[in-house]
Amino acid sequence: MGLRLKDLTVHYGSVAAVSDVEMSIEDGEVVALLGPSGCGKSTLLRAVAGLERASSGTVSWDGADLAGVPVHRRGFGLVFQDGQLFPHRDVAGNVAFGLRMHGVDRKHQAERVAELLELVGLPGYGARRTTELSGGEQQRVALARALAPRPKLLLLDEPLSALDRALREQLAMDLAVLLRRAGATALVVTHDHDEAFTLADRVALMRKGKLVQTGTPAEVWRRPADAEVAAFLGCTVIVDGVVADGRATSSLGSVPAPGVVDGPVRLGLRASALRTDPAGQLTGEVLQRVHRSDHVRLLVRLDTGPEVEATAPVTAALTSHTRFTLDPDGIAFIT
Numbered sequence: 001m002g003l004r005l006k007d008l009t010v011h012y013g014s015v016a017a018v019s020d021v022e023m024s025i026e027d028g029e030v031v032a033l034l035g036p037s038g039c040g041k042s043t044l045l046r047a048v049a050g051l052e053r054a055s056s057g058t059v060s061w062d063g064a065d066l067a068g069v070p071v072h073r074r075g076f077g078l079v080f081q082d083g084q085l086f087p088h089r090d091v092a093g094n095v096a097f098g099l100r101m102h103g104v105d106r107k108h109q110a111e112r113v114a115e116l117l118e119l120v121g122l123p124g125y126g127a128r129r130t131t132e133l134s135g136g137e138q139q140r141v142a143l144a145r146a147l148a149p150r151p152k153l154l155l156l157d158e159p160l161s162a163l164d165r166a167l168r169e170q171l172a173m174d175l176a177v178l179l180r181r182a183g184a185t186a187l188v189v190t191h192d193h194d195e196a197f198t199l200a201d202r203v204a205l206m207r208k209g210k211l212v213q214t215g216t217p218a219e220v221w222r223r224p225a226d227a228e229v230a231a232f233l234g235c236t237v238i239v240d241g242v243v244a245d246g247r248a249t250s251s252l253g254s255v256p257a258p259g260v261v262d263g264p265v266r267l268g269l270r271a272s273a274l275r276t277d278p279a280g281q282l283t284g285e286v287l288q289r290v291h292r293s294d295h296v297r298l299l300v301r302l303d304t305g306p307e308v309e310a311t312a313p314v315t316a317a318l319t320s321h322t323r324f325t326l327d328p329d330g331i332a333f334i335t
């Protein structure tokens with residue numbers, strides 16, 4: 001059963017920050033709410049938490065309307081960007097907070113705190129002051145605190161965005177594992193598609209207050225709802241093509257397009273769609289090159305016409321005129 005949003009609309013004054021959103025989260029499912037800054041993600045999450053009032057529509061849990069239920073009675077756990085730990089309590093005191101509120105006795109509090117600190121990878125940290133933790137450790141403690149009372153639903157608003165990039169990637173992977181291990185049902189707000197795809201069973205894409213697409217990471221990645229979603233998900237160039245018998249043909253050649261219906265199609269190209277390959281069929285002039293962490297990103301003018309991004313291994317000896325091959329994994333199909 002889980003969470004159900006029906007025609008949910010939230011206004012700030014006359015502006016609808018969330019508009020007619022229909023969405024559900026099943027028990028044990030992790031859903032990422034993804035979209036650009038200002039599209040209404042946090043407002044939607046806050047309405048689910050009970051921190052914003054719906055102008056119309058409903059938020060329900062297991063079929064029961066939550067309209068009259070205040071934040072602290074919804075049984076949901078909340079984690080925000082900056083953790084918001086209690087500075088005057090140690091780590092154990094923070095993690096135990098919800099348990100104390102629920103009248104759990106000291107012995108069981110201590111057991112649960114130890115279990116949670118183990119789960120978030122901070123065993124033995126109970127007596128540490130929260131002010132002496134790194135940003136990543138603070139977010140782990142915030143997560144442990146939210147999970148401790150076994151919330152029905154965990155609401156995470158940009159939980160990793162205050163952290164630096166390397167730590168964010170590591171923590172996103174850790175978070176994905178520990179949400180599964182805890183069997184948590186969760187809604188995670190993020191503007192970072194890598195993070196959404198790492199964390200979620202399902203991704204819900206928002207734009208201007210509306211939900212434009214929901215699907216598994218693979219579905220959303222390969223079959224974005226429209227060109228704008230494709231661009232948001234990293235497709236920098238879109239070329240026209242046609243699908244016949246499971247293959248999409250365009251000015252760049254032919255690639256497998258399993259599951260795409262025959263007829264006109266637009267191919268959204270990510271940088272990873274085009275790779276340097278001495279045996280490749282495409283040729284082009286390298287206009288720019290930028291080193292990334294584990295590859296080189298190129299801007300290429302193909303001899304067949306379009307300017308596209310491409311990737312090369314860091315060790316590749318590039319000439320100004322280079323051969324490329326198409327990698328179907330880097331291509332999105334928009335129908």
Ligand SMILES: Nc1ncnc2c1ncn2[C@@H]1O[C@H](COP(=O)(O)OP(=O)(O)OP(=O)(O)O)[C@@H](O)[C@H]1O
Pocket residue numbers: 012017035036037038039040041042043044191
């Ligand atoms: N308290 C408020 N009063 C008035 N307008 C608000 C308020 N909070 C948010 N808004 C507006 O509502 C819209 C949605 O904001 P929201 O914070 O939900 O977006 P978001 O997708 O979470 O953005 P970000 O990723 O930047 O946090 C924005 O246009 C924002 O300016």
